Amino acid sequence: MYEPKIIGFLCNWCSYRGADTAGMARMKYPPNVKIIRVPCSGRISPELVLRCFREGADGVMVLGCHIGDCHYANGNHRTAKRMAILRQLLEYNGIEAQRLCVDWVSAAEGEKFATLIASFTEQVRQLAPFVEIMQ
C-alpha cells in the first residue's frame, strides 16, 4: 500500500465551493488530493491533465459544475466531451482510466465532495503507483 498523490482541478464556482462547504461542515477526508482552482472545468486542457501524470501524479480529478449548472452556461459541456475522450485515450495507452476522475460537484454538495475524495483516493490506491507504469 502506498499513499497516492492526486491533483484535483476544481472549478471556481461549484466544485471549489463544494470543497469549501465540506470544510465548513468539518467533514473529514484523506489528505491525498491537492486542489488547483480554475475558473471553469472547461479551462482544463487535456495537456494539463497529462502533465500531472508526467510529474508523477497517481490520479487526477477534474470536477466541475453539474451539467446545466455551469457558471459559464456550458463550459462544462466541453469538459464532458474532452475528458470522455481523454479517458478513452488513457485506456488505449495502457493507463487505467480510473486514474482520471471526472465528476460534478455543486457548491452545496460538500458531502458528495468529501465522499468523492475518499472513494477516488481508495480507487487509485488499488492501482500501482504511476511511476511504475511510466518508465
Next chain:
Amino acid sequence: MAEETRIGVYICHCGTNIAGVVDVGEVSRWAGELPNVILSRDYKFMCSSPGQELIAKDIKAQGLNRVVVASCSPHLHESTFRGACVSGGLNPYLFEMANIREQDSWVTTDKLEATKKAKALVAAAVYRVSYQKPLESLFVPMDPSVLVVGGGVAGVQAALEIANSRRHVYLVEREPSLGGHMAQLDKTFPTLDCSACILTPKMTDVGKHKHVTLFTWSEVESVSGYVGNFTVTIRKRARYIHEELCTGCGICWEKCPKKVLDDVFETGLGYRKAVYTPFPQAVPNIPVIDRPNCTYFIKGTCQACKKFCPTGAIKFDQQDELLTVKVGSIILATGYEVFDARRIPQYGYGRLANVFTSMEFERLTNAAGPTGGKVVLRDGVTTPKSVGIIHCVGSRDVNYNNYCSAICCMQSLKFAHLVQEKLGAQVYEFYIDIRTPAKAYDEFYQRVLKEGAQLIRGRVAEVTNEACLPGEDGKLIIQVEDTLIGKQRRIPVDMVILSVGLQARADAKEVAIKFGISCSVDEWFIEKHPKLDPVATMTDGVFVAGACQGPKDIPSSVAQGSAAAARVMSLIGQGEIEIEAATAVVDDGTCVGCKECIPTCPYQAISFIEYVRKAYINEALCKGCGTCVGACLSKSINLKHFTDDQLVAEMVGAMQTMKLFEAS
C-alpha cells in the same frame, strides 16, 4: 535584466482553526526555504487589520514583489489580501492564496498529514506566484438604469428604493398586475394587518412613479452584455387593450358575458371575466383579455367589451411587442410557487372536497375573496365547527422538499387565530416542530395557544373520510401519531387546511440560464455568499431578492428588496465598473485561425477577423472562463491569471512536495 522575484509568505493561524491542527510554525519555517521566498511569517489572524498592515509594511520594507497568504478559502478573503497588497503598493494580481483551512485543517484528522498537506499547498502557491503577472483592470461606464424582474413585494420594494433615488427602473411583471403572492393574502402575521392595505400604497407608488417604466403582462425574452451594460429584450404580451386610452373604468368586465374560473388569483375558488384585472386594486388598473377564453377570439363574435368601452381602448388586433432596454444592473425577484398538494395523495387534496390548501384558505378568509371573507366548506354554505391545520406539507420531507419552507408555522398559527376569531371553531394544528424565530413571532404563538388551539406534534399519516369510530361520520379524519404522548390518534374535523410549502418556480432554471446565474439543487437561485453577500450573485450586476432565493416571509423579502436596491445603488454610485482583469487573450502571432474557439465561448466574446484570419477576444465581454483556452490546439489563447505556466507551476509545486515527503 529581469527583476528578482521576492516572495513573502504568510501563514495564518486563524486562531486555532488552522493552528490547532497544522503546525504553522513548521510550515512557515519550511516555506522560508522555498525558492525566491525572502521572508515567511506566521500570524494569528492575517485578515485582521494588523495582519493586513503586516503585508503592506513588508512589501515596502523588504521590497516584496509577490505575496502568498496561506489561510482560508479565497472566496472569503482573496479580495481582503489583494487590498492589503494594493495598500503596500503591489499589483493585486501578484498575490496568491493557499487554502489551508477549508481544504486542510478543517478536513484532515491526522495533524502530521495536515501539516504536510499545508506545505504542499503553500509550495504550490509559491511556485505559482512567481509566474503571476501584474494585471490592470478595464473600466467601463455604468448604465444607471435598472431592470427589476418580478412585481411581488420584493421587486416592488427594490424598484421603489431605486426610483426614489432618481434612477430609472424598468419593472417587468409576468401577470397583469403587480402584487405577487402578497396581494392574495388576507392578514399578515404576526401583526395581523391587512395584506392589501399595506401593499397597495407601495404598488400605486411604483405604478405612478416617474422613474419607473412598468411592463406588466410581460416577460424578459433575452439578456446580453455584462455588468454596467446589459441589453434586455422584453416581450410585452398583447393585452388587446390600448393602455393609454384605457381609464380602468371597469365597464368592459362588467359587460363581458364570459365567466372564467380564476385558478390563478382566486386559486380556483372564484370566477373572473374573460376581460379582467386580477383584483380591484390592480396596478396598473388596466385589464387584459384572456385570449383562449374570449368569445371573440374563439368564435369571432361578441365584442361586447369593444361596443361598450367609452374610450375605444379595446384593440383585438394588438400584437406582442419586443422592446429593448439598456440597463446597468438587474434585480431578480421572481418569487416562488406553492407546493402542489396533489402530490401527497394520502392527504386527499383534490379528492376530499373539504381539504383546502393554505392559499385557498387565504382567499376564503379574505374580505375581497370569492366568499366575501366567509369561511365556509366547499359547498359554499356550511361553516366548519372544527378545523385541522397540517404543517410542513411537502416541506421537511425526503420524498418532496427537504428544506423548511420558513413561513408555514406562522401562517398556520395565523389561520388558527383567524378561524377561532371568525368562527369560534376548534382548531387542531399538526406540526413537526414549531419554528417562530423572528421578532414578535413567538409571542404570537403563545397568544394562539392561549386562544385554545390544540397543537399535536406528529406528522400526519392520512386524511380520510372513512369513518370507523363513533363521531366520525361525515367528518374528515386526521390520522396521526401524537409523538408527545406516543399514541396513534384519529381527529375528526370538518375542514382540513394543508399548509403547503414554497418551492422554486417551474421555470427557475430557465430564468437562471437566461440571466447567467446558478440554481441550487432545489432550484432556488444561488446568492454570492449565504451570509456576507446574500443578494448578489456570481454574475456581476445581477442581484436576487425575495423568495426566488429561498423560502422567505414578507419582512425578509422586503429587506432583501431594499438590500438589492442598496447594492445596485452602490454600483451606480461608482460611475464605472471594473471588468474582470483575468480575461483570455489571443496571441495573434501564433493563432492559425482555425475558428475552433469561436463557438466554444459562452459569451460570444470571440470573433474572427477576416482580413488577418485570426481570432480576437473582446475583453469587455470575456468573463474569463477559459473554455477557449482548453479548446485551442496551438495554445494561442491564454487566460490571464490562469495561464498554463501558472497552473503547471502550481501543480509542480504540489507534486514536488508530495514526492519529497514520499522519499523521506
Next chain:
Amino acid sequence: MEYHNVLTTCPYCGTGCALHLQVLDHQLVGVLPAKNHPISQGGLCIKGWNAHAFVNHKDRLQTPLVRKGGKLVTATWDEALALIAEKLSALKAESGPDSIGVFASAKCTNEENYLIQKFARAVIGTNNVDHCARL
C-alpha cells in the same frame, strides 16, 4: 501560380534520404518525404524534415562578415577569402602546417568534402582533417 516539388538528397548525414523541396512560385515552402524512394521510403528524421528551414531564415548570413574594430561588418567574398588566406599562410609560416586543423560539415556534399581534405593535405600540408558526422 506554380507549384512543384524538387527531388533532392538530404544534406545532413550519410544515409542519403531523399526528400522533396516544395516550391511555390520559386519560393521554398516546405519539405515532403519521397515515398517510393528506395532509401528513405517516405521517412525522414527531424533534420530532414527541417532541411528547408534555414534557406529563408531571417538569421541566415547572406554575405561574409569580417571583424573590424571589434565589430562584424559585411564584406565581399574576395575580401573575406583574401583575409583567410593571409591569416592561414601567416599561421603556417609561424607555427607549421600541423598547427592548423580542418573540420568539415555534414551539410557539405561528398564532392565538397573531398575538396576540403585535398585542401588540407595538399595546400596546407596537414593530416588534421575531421568531420562532424562520421556515420
Next chain:
Amino acid sequence: MSERLTALRETIRQILPQVDGVIGLKTGPAGIVAPYLFKPGHPEMLDSLALWPKEPVPDTLKIIQKAYPNARLAIVCRGCEERGVVEMFKHAQVSLENLTLIGLQCVQEEALFCRCAKPYTVHARVTVGSPIAGVPDPLTEAFAAKSQAEKLAFWKEQFQHCIKCYGCRNICPQCFCNVCALEDEKWVETGRLPLPNPSLYHIIRAMHMTAKCVACRECEETCPAGIPLAIHFRLVARDVKEMFHYETGAVIEQKPPQLLTLEEGDYERSGLP
C-alpha cells in the same frame, strides 16, 4: 490501374481549361512521385500523371490557397483526402469555394494497404474508378482486444523505436497549427529518447486529432520506425462516432463535436457520471 490512370488523365484534361490549376500527383526523376499543380496550357505534363503512392494533397491545396485565395482549383482526391479537405474547410484552412473535387476511388489492393474503412469519395461530383467497400483493420482490431497490460507493453515496445522526428505531425494535413503544443517543454519532455512510456507526445497528438483525423494513414507511412500510429486515431474516431455521432469528412455542414454544446444523449454516451 492503368485504366484508372487513363480515365483520370482524360478527366483532368477536360477540367483543365475551366480552372487555374489541378492538384494531382506527378512522376518525377527516377519514378519518384510527388504532388504537382497541373496548369492549363501544359496538358503534356499529364503524361507523367501518377496515382500511387498517395501524397498528403490537402496540404498542397492549403499551401496554394493561402497564396492564391481566389484561384479556381481542382484537386484529385481519394476518399481520405476528400475527408481531409472537408475537415480543413471546417477549420478555415482551405476554401471549398472555387474548388472542384475530382474523386479517385481506391482499388482493393490500395484499400488493403491502408486498412481503409472508406476507400471512396462521397462529396466529389466528378469521380474516376468505381467505389469499393471498405476493408477491416486487423491491426486495430487486434489491439483493441488486448488487455490493459498488453496495451501498455505494446506501445512500450513500439515507442522505443520513436526517434521523435515529428514526421507524423509534419505530414498530417490536419496538423496546421503555427506553433505546436508538442514542441512545448510544458507538455512534452525534451531531450529524452527513447520516449518515456506511456508517450505523452502521442497521447497529446491523438487528443488533438480527436474528430479531426481522417484516417489517411500518412503518419504511419512516413514513420521511420514503422509505428502503427493509426490505431490510436481509429479507436478515438470510433468513440467520437459512438458518443457524439460525428464522422470526419462525412457531412460538410456538421460542426466538429468539441465545439458544440451537448446534444441529447451525448452526455449519457460519454460514460461520465
